[in-house]
Amino acid sequence: MNAITVSPPMLFAGVGILLGLLIVWRAGARKVRAATEAARTGARAVSLVGRVLVLGGLITGVQWVVITYAADNTSLLLSVLGLPALFTAATLVRTLTVVADGPRRRGGKR
Incomplete structure (x- = not known):
């Protein structure tokens, strides 16, 4: 049997090709991951909108039923209309409130 002989330029070319394939493979994996x-982000947004x-339809349906069939009960009307409004207001205030921390000075200088 003959021994396989590899010259140094062939060895470097082989290592270079393997390195190039590895780089291409990792770049492809990054693109797939991205x-x-x-x-996933798009699905989250669609899921959130759904x-x-x-929930908006459910709240509206309950409010419609109460307004239609129990319009004379004022406390029930206020609770059915007011409670979702309070939750909505709290969520909107928390979402739209901008909290900004200014730069803090060290050393007590004013």
Whole structure:
């Protein structure tokens, strides 16, 4: 049997090709990971919108039933209309409030 002989330039070319394949493979894996994360983010947004619409429809349906069939009961009307309004207001205030921390000075200088 003959021994396999590899010259140094062939060895360096082989290592270079392997390194190039590794770089291409890792770049492809990064792109797949980024695409997967983008799809997940889009799905989260769609899922959130769906949940908001379903819950909004449920609250509206309950309010409609109470207004239609129990319009003479003032405390029930106030609770059915006021409670969701309070939750909505609290959520909007928390979402729209901007909290900014200014730069803090060290050493007590004013």
